Amino acid sequence: MNKAFFSIQRLIILGIFAVIPLLTHAQRRPSNIISPEVLSDNSVIFRLKAPNAHAVEVSGTWPSSLFKNNIPMIKKDSVYEVQVGPLPSDMYEYEFIIDGIPTLDPNSSMVTRDGAWIQNRLMIPGTQADTYDEKNVPHGDLKALWYNSPSLGAERRMFVYTPPNYDKSKKNYPVLYLLHGGGGDEEVWLSRGRANYIIDNLIASGKAEPMIVVITNGNPLTPAAPLDRPASMQNKLPVGINSMASGKFEESLVKDVIPYIEKNYRVIADADHRAITGFSMGGYQTQNITNSNPTKFKYIGVMSMGLFSTFRNDGGYNKEEHIKQLKELQKNNPKVYWVAMGKQDFLYDSAIKLKALYDGIGFKYTYRENEGRHDWNAWRLYLSEFSQMLFK
The missing domain is CATH 3.40.50.1820 (Alpha/Beta hydrolase fold, catalytic domain)
Structure with missing residues (x-):
């Protein structure tokens, strides 16, 4: 086997060991932390307990004309938090980025997939979301x-x-x-x-x-x-x-x-x-x-x-x-x-x-x-x- 193979193998191993500490830095269920919390004005508070993380962002598919797609979160004690919005009624996808590594919100079970893209779902109430939501109507x-x-x-x-x-x-x-x-x-x-x-x-x-x-x-x-x-x-x-x-x-x-x-x-x-x-x-x-x-x-x-x-x-x-x-x-x-x-x-x-x-x-x-x-x-x-x- 050549040197290139061993270099790639070494990078993979280093990558695995780099991710393990980050996983331990973020909270695991069960938790009393609410995230995401949709407020009455359609603003949303995102929260993540990650006491040993150096930087956390929330990345979402909300309109880039209104908000940055990647928004830094602020650390309060051991919990990172940020309020985004108000957001237009719609369904969005989001994820947390902990020290540069994307991860799911451990406090939300609302997860969707598109190929290899696995992210959390956020539903903001209103007319547009009503079209996508499960409603009390006859179902096919x-x-x-x-x-x-x-x-x-x-x-x-x-x-x-x-x-x-x-x-x-x-x-x-x-x-x-x-x-x-x-x-x-x-x-x-x-x-x-x-x-x-x-x-x-x-x-x-x-x-x-x-x-x-x-x-x-x-x-x-x-x-x-x-x-x-x-x-x-x-x-x-x-x-x-x-x-x-x-x-x-x-x-x-x-x-x-x-x-x-x-x-x-x-x-x-x-x-x-x-x-x-x-x-x-x-x-x-x-x-x-x-x-x-x-x-x-x-x-x-x-x-x-x-x-x-x-x-x-x-x-x-x-x-x-x-x-x-x-x-x-x-x-x-x-x-x-x-x-x-x-x-x-x-x-x-x-x-x-x-x-x-x-x-x-x-x-x-x-x-x-x-x-x-x-x-x-x-x-x-x-x-x-x-x-x-x-x-x-």
């Missing part, structure tokens, strides 16, 4: 199921949401196919996206049509979320989003997922009753799927993504072919083609270029821009808005 059923994907040569897992009273009726329903971003899996739209509660609440208020929602795993190399993969696959999968941009998932959704849903669920199996949307990489995949299958979907939503599709086997971009596909798609006259992008999103410029392409060829679309970044505050908002446009 949510089922995790395995299906065969000949296109990928594997058994794969997805979630299917059926609207309230689906099992008691004989009605056929429209379907929304909901795609996640790079590094995610089929659980993220439920854990962090609150998709089933958003749809429940909008159906109950009459703002959305009852629909089936299909939430897939967009990584063609993984059959399921981490805890539902074979143990032999753990820590042996490539890191990054390259596999999700290969075009393999797009093929499997059209050839495997849609036929499975239309065979096993009571659906209205035509383009007028099919919708598809996704954020980031899922927005890229949405473009690929609808550009290549112009008669499949009448409702299309591209969230936080403006990068153009690729069409050559070598991964290059063929503008002529892209425009040809877009014109075929336009002939099918989508009822909704919706592009949503945050002004502070790092992909903002790509959306401007996508708009320029669409405007240049007369492709019809609706553009929605908001104050926001490339994060779940935007994607939950987009789903709550897009789902209200469907199947009207």
Whole structure:
């Protein structure tokens, strides 16, 4: 073995020993410390008992135009504390940073996951949070199921949401196919996206049509979320989003997922009753799927993504072919083609270029821009808005 190997091994060991003291510096349950504490004006007090820590910050997804994303906490005796806010009504993710190392809030069991990102959840009451919260309304059923994907040569897992009273009726329903971003899996739209509660609440208020929602795993190399993969696959999968941009998932959704849903669920199996949307990489995949299958979907939503599709086997971009596909798609006259992008999103410029392409060829679309970044505050908002446009 070479010196590089031993250097890496030494760094890993040193890293482990560096983390152990920090874990002992922060409190462990049970504790009488309240964190987070949401006050009547929607300000929030964060607290962490960490007597031996040198510096603690709280990092959150609150609007950067109002507050810093990383806010230093003040030590009072052995407890670090800070008040943030008032915050706009919404759902946020946050974590503590102890001497430079991110950690969860040990006083909160509200934890969500997006791929390897595991953070605490903070719900600030009000109109926006009401859309995401579990309410006393009729709930749809949510089922995790395995299906065969000949296109990928594997058994794969997805979630299917059926609207309230689906099992008691004989009605056929429209379907929304909901795609996640790079590094995610089929659980993220439920854990962090609150998709089933958003749809429940909008159906109950009459703002959305009852629909089936299909939430897939967009990584063609993984059959399921981490805890539902074979143990032999753990820590042996490539890191990054390259596999999700290969075009393999797009093929499997059209050839495997849609036929499975239309065979096993009571659906209205035509383009007028099919919708598809996704954020980031899922927005890229949405473009690929609808550009290549112009008669499949009448409702299309591209969230936080403006990068153009690729069409050559070598991964290059063929503008002529892209425009040809877009014109075929336009002939099918989508009822909704919706592009949503945050002004502070790092992909903002790509959306401007996508708009320029669409405007240049007369492709019809609706553009929605908001104050926001490339994060779940935007994607939950987009789903709550897009789902209200469907199947009207």
